[in-house]
Amino acid sequence: MDTLKFGDLVGVDKYGNKYYQNNYYFYGKNRWVEYNDKVFFDYDASQVPAEWHNWLHYMTDDPPTTNPRVQYKWMIDHTENFSGTNRQYVPYSTVKQKITQWQPKDGQKIKYNVK
Amino acid sequence: MLRFVAASCKRTANNPSCVVWLKECRRHARTSGSKQQQTSAAQETKPKLLEVFIDEKKVLVEPGTTILEAAAMAGVEIPRFCYHERLSVAGNCRMCLVEVEKSIKPVASCAMPIMMNGMKVKTNSPMTKQAREGVMEFLLMNHPLDCPICDQGGECDLQDQSMAFGSDRSRLQVELDPKRAVEDKNIGPLVKTIMTRCIHCTRCVRFMNEIAGCEDLGTTGRGSDMQIGTYLENTALLSELSGNIVDLCPVGALTSKPYAFTARPWELRRVDSVDVLDAVGSNISVCTRSGDLMRILPRENDAVNEEWLADKSRHAPVDGLKAQRLTVPLLRPSKSSQLQMCDWEDALLAVGRALNGIQPSRMEAIVGPFVDAETMVVLKDLFNTIGSENVYLHVDSDLDKSCFPSSKDLDFQKNYLFNTSIAGLEDGVDLLLLIGTNIRFEAPLVNARIRKAWRNNLINDIAVIGENGLDLLYDYEYLGDSTKVLADIVAGKHKIVDRLKKAQKAVVILGQQILKKDSDSNAYEMVRALCDKYGAEFNLLHANASTVAAFDLGLKPSSERKTDNSDEQSLLWLIGVDDENLTIPNNSFVIYQGHTGDICANTADVILPGSAFTEKQGTMISMEGRVQQTLAAITPPNMAREDWKIVRACSELANYPLPYDTLLEVRERMQQLAPHLTRHSNRKLEKPSLRPPPISSVSAQSPVSLLPRMKSLVDYWQTDAISRCSPTMSKCVLSTKKEFDKRGIKY
Numbered sequence: 112m113d114t115l116k117f118g119d120l121v122g123v124d125k126y127g128n129k130y131y132q133n134n135y136y137f138y139g140k141n142r143w144v145e146y147n148d149k150v151f152f153d154y155d156a157s158q159v160p161a162e163w164h165n166w167l168h169y170m171t172d173d174p175p176t177t178n179p180r181v182q183y184k185w186m187i188d189h190t191e192n193f194s195g196t197n198r199q200y201v202p203y204s205t206v207k208q209k210i211t212q213w214q215p216k217d218g219q220k221i222k223y224n225v226k
Numbered sequence: 227m228l229r230f231v232a233a234s235c236k237r238t239a240n241n242p243s244c245v246v247w248l249k250e251c252r253r254h255a256r257t258s259g260s261k262q263q264q265t266s267a268a269q270e271t272k273p274k275l276l277e278v279f280i281d282e283k284k285v286l287v288e289p290g291t292t293i294l295e296a297a298a299m300a301g302v303e304i305p306r307f308c309y310h311e312r313l314s315v316a317g318n319c320r321m322c323l324v325e326v327e328k329s330i331k332p333v334a335s336c337a338m339p340i341m342m343n344g345m346k347v348k349t350n351s352p353m354t355k356q357a358r359e360g361v362m363e364f365l366l367m368n369h370p371l372d373c374p375i376c377d378q379g380g381e382c383d384l385q386d387q388s389m390a391f392g393s394d395r396s397r398l399q400v401e402l403d404p405k406r407a408v409e410d411k412n413i414g415p416l417v418k419t420i421m422t423r424c425i426h427c428t429r430c431v432r433f434m435n436e437i438a439g440c441e442d443l444g445t446t447g448r449g450s451d452m453q454i455g456t457y458l459e460n461t462a463l464l465s466e467l468s469g470n471i472v473d474l475c476p477v478g479a480l481t482s483k484p485y486a487f488t489a490r491p492w493e494l495r496r497v498d499s500v501d502v503l504d505a506v507g508s509n510i511s512v513c514t515r516s517g518d519l520m521r522i523l524p525r526e527n528d529a530v531n532e533e534w535l536a537d538k539s540r541h542a543p544v545d546g547l548k549a550q551r552l553t554v555p556l557l558r559p560s561k562s563s564q565l566q567m568c569d570w571e572d573a574l575l576a577v578g579r580a581l582n583g584i585q586p587s588r589m590e591a592i593v594g595p596f597v598d599a600e601t602m603v604v605l606k607d608l609f610n611t612i613g614s615e616n617v618y619l620h621v622d623s624d625l626d627k628s629c630f631p632s633s634k635d636l637d638f639q640k641n642y643l644f645n646t647s648i649a650g651l652e653d654g655v656d657l658l659l660l661i662g663t664n665i666r667f668e669a670p671l672v673n674a675r676i677r678k679a680w681r682n683n684l685i686n687d688i689a690v691i692g693e694n695g696l697d698l699l700y701d702y703e704y705l706g707d708s709t710k711v712l713a714d715i716v717a718g719k720h721k722i723v724d725r726l727k728k729a730q731k732a733v734v735i736l737g738q739q740i741l742k743k744d745s746d747s748n749a750y751e752m753v754r755a756l757c758d759k760y761g762a763e764f765n766l767l768h769a770n771a772s773t774v775a776a777f778d779l780g781l782k783p784s785s786e787r788k789t790d791n792s793d794e795q796s797l798l799w800l801i802g803v804d805d806e807n808l809t810i811p812n813n814s815f816v817i818y819q820g821h822t823g824d825i826c827a828n829t830a831d832v833i834l835p836g837s838a839f840t841e842k843q844g845t846m847i848s849m850e851g852r853v854q855q856t857l858a859a860i861t862p863p864n865m866a867r868e869d870w871k872i873v874r875a876c877s878e879l880a881n882y883p884l885p886y887d888t889l890l891e892v893r894e895r896m897q898q899l900a901p902h903l904t905r906h907s908n909r910k911l912e913k914p915s916l917r918p919p920p921i922s923s924v925s926a927q928s929p930v931s932l933l934p935r936m937k938s939l940v941d942y943w944q945t946d947a948i949s950r951c952s953p954t955m956s957k958c959v960l961s962t963k964k965e966f967d968k969r970g971i972k973y
Binding site: 209210211212213214215216217221 | 518547548549550551552553554556564565567822823827828863864
């Protein structure tokens, strides 16, 4: 990243990020990721999916290309961190609302959350 | 029994004891007192002014003025707990002790009249200071140290005065002499009692007996066994003014129950505003914290509410405006479907389409009880530009429409105002005639004013036509309930006629909440004729805050609506109107605009969420014609907007854009229509000078009884959309009913 490096392409993840390795470099610098060109300067560490995260951080030496992860049905798809964007997670208030909304006698329940 | 107590109460007022005499003197000293009496008193014996020296400052006072008042004139404030200028003098807290030269002992300045020339008072001498410290020490000896959990904390007289005048240490040894503990009393859903904190100033007892006219509170025991209480256990105070004892209590013994533990005074922002729950126009200050309405307190205005506030005005908006609010625009896509949430754009487009597509003659707009003058101006302008004249003020369908002025009476302000003015009730009224009104609940503070005048012997002759057996808190003569009595008086055949003729200032008050009977009466005309014949002052006691502004702007009462049965498309625009029996024309497109969804919102095709009086700046005109404004204390919830802006936006989408965008521009327009509507002032009251032509003949009609809608305290609490939504008011209804049942009073 942001440096001139040479290495072997180990694999490409579903976002198009490329993972490299070159053991000529010192341990800790010998594995790196090159983000998809599409994201340009908007790259972020959370764009690395979990399985590649393991390899990139030396939790395992087997990249998901050779040893793919077991896919359980309870696993959800990885997403990047959307904080600061309009897709960010907003927790809903568990406090009772100060003002309650009128509900028409016959009709759907009218809900309105204060943003 | 109540009547007996009231009479005995008056007897004490008649008794020329020192206390009452002092009160008389005080009244002469005040400018607001009776002018007539003042001048006559001045002619008879012009009191010689006496010299007093307060801390070597010379003040000239009338004989009989108390030292405390003289000190106030000199700009010296003497600490006090029990003394209150609107209550009788008790003199039992001893905090106002001062040194008077040539007197061996310190003197209670609130009860000491100045009768001697050259009296020298020292409010800062070592003797005075020591006396105060001693009183403070005794008070604190039995006062719990629970300020951190006390609701009065931060606005407590005892806290402040112990800081300013107390000793820096206490000699109390709790191990040897434990603090007194007193059981709490249950006195209803509005006032919370923590009796251990009581310092026995008896302000609450005096207020309830003297001003509220409800003799439930009293003292039992003496010395350190003295207790304030209701004599009987679990007695709800049967009064519509009981919330005021919370303000009066100098310590935290009486605090507001709905407000308990919700906020601290230093967290609150206060915004000056005007009450809209009745037509009195009481001055209030709205206390909010971070966009949340916390409480409402009265603001002093001698001409309107003095420093009191009715319980409904004080408590109903605080929780009533937090329930059942209209916060998003709703739209019914077709007649058969349900109301659905929508954006402002959709709602406004639907209204715009309707305003364009429906014949102007088949459009109607009705404004309800809380609507401000700005909204009415904009609405009227919109309807007039479209070509419709049908802008009405709502009149409840269960009321007798003939007690209201008709549109032809609206040319003269004198025809529909409370002409005597509220303060004017204390100004030499010889005869007071109440017609078809339960004034105690329709305008509690006006009634308190009448009671005050009656107690001070300023009004001695009160007569009532209407409901029999009303408990109005003063003695009155009951003349009957029928319009026949009125006809007799007009014809000169009734026994009261002599007194009416003799009276220099006779005041007639006609209620505006008279229940409808099978046949219409002609009460309004008849009362006008009565006043014209005997030269009495004509007064209408309005029940709704918007009425006078609507009449000033030429809105007609909705009893003059003409609805037909044709199936042609029509439009009905309701602003804050809630009435179960409202006539809605067939095939009508109903727009409901307002802040609370109550009754009529269910029938609407479009709901436009408006704002309540705490959320907008709006002009309100009280029944006496006082032009005041509410100020925005909080923002309208969610998508709700200010009412006049909504109407203005609709005009844009209906392609009749109105030529104003800001409040100032609306008020400029208002000035063109009715110049006095923009001269806001809490203090000044402009009285109309034009006299309407007198009514000489009244058509004879069969007698109808004039019965007010509200009979007892049970009916008082929940009368409008705001108070019906308020849980506190529901609790009041329940506790009042329970109390009535217990005492065997019918309601």
